[in-house]
Amino acid sequence: MRFIDGHAHIGYTGGWADVGINEEQLIAQMDQYNIEKTALCNENNEITLDLMKRHPGRIIGCVYVNPLNQETVDAMETYFEKGFTAVKLNPLRHAYCADAAILDPILEKAAKYNLPVCIHSGHPPYSLPWQIGLLAERHPDVKIMMIHMGHGHGVYIDAALKMARRYPNIYLEMSGMPMPTKIREAYETVGHDRIMFGTDTPFHHPTVEMQKVITSGLDEEAQQKVFYDNAAAFFGI
Numbered sequence: 001m002r003f004i005d006g007h008a009h010i011g012y013t014g015g016w017a018d019v020g021i022n023e024e025q026l027i028a029q030m031d032q033y034n035i036e037k038t039a040l041c042n043e044n045n046e047i048t049l050d051l052m053k054r055h056p057g058r059i060i061g062c063v064y065v066n067p068l069n070q071e072t073v074d075a076m077e078t079y080f081e082k083g084f085t086a087v088k089l090n091p092l093r094h095a096y097c098a099d100a101a102i103l104d105p106i107l108e109k110a111a112k113y114n115l116p117v118c119i120h121s122g123h124p125p126y127s128l129p130w131q132i133g134l135l136a137e138r139h140p141d142v143k144i145m146m147i148h149m150g151h152g153h154g155v156y157i158d159a160a161l162k163m164a165r166r167y168p169n170i171y172l173e174m175s176g177m178p179m180p181t182k183i184r185e186a187y188e189t190v191g192h193d194r195i196m197f198g199t200d201t202p203f204h205h206p207t208v209e210m211q212k213v214i215t216s217g218l219d220e221e222a223q224q225k226v227f228y229d230n231a232a233a234f235f236g237i
């Protein structure tokens, strides 16, 4: 099997999470688990950029944007030109609603550069699947990754699948979502190309996330799409 990690972080996240991973540990983990490429973000985009430069071909740079901080919105094009190929949004972390109009200029810039947007899901009142559905509805020409596909709550996971079935520009990423069966259900009812593997490193671990796909009931050909092919297509690799 080949692997692309569709969602990961570099650095230390304090507060309640109290988790972190440094550059050396991240690359060692990728090597250990045969992860060829990792879609990576940090709120300081310079940190991600440094890793992209030091590990060419292995880091898919996601520009971290906070719509409440105009400087980060203004900097998007600069980072696209430096090689970032996706946008990262976290409504929970920065306290805005995923369906808010303040996101529109960000999605419009992504559309202009034909780059996908990855957005955290699963936490009320900011990042519920229905809100991401409304965002996707307004921007049908932007590929939107719903990170965690609803996350830990069964009702939200179900809503993530419903929204992805409704809006063809929604793609699901499975890190932190506990139910292997929902990976198979997404593959079968959302689309073979719209569910992908991710670890959310350092919040979750590759071995655990891989087991979810392996025990989902998908055959090896389907697993390969989830583990690699779908993320490669999503990120334009």
Ligand SMILES: [Zn+2]
Pocket: 007, 008, 009, 200, 203
């Ligand atoms: Zn994350």
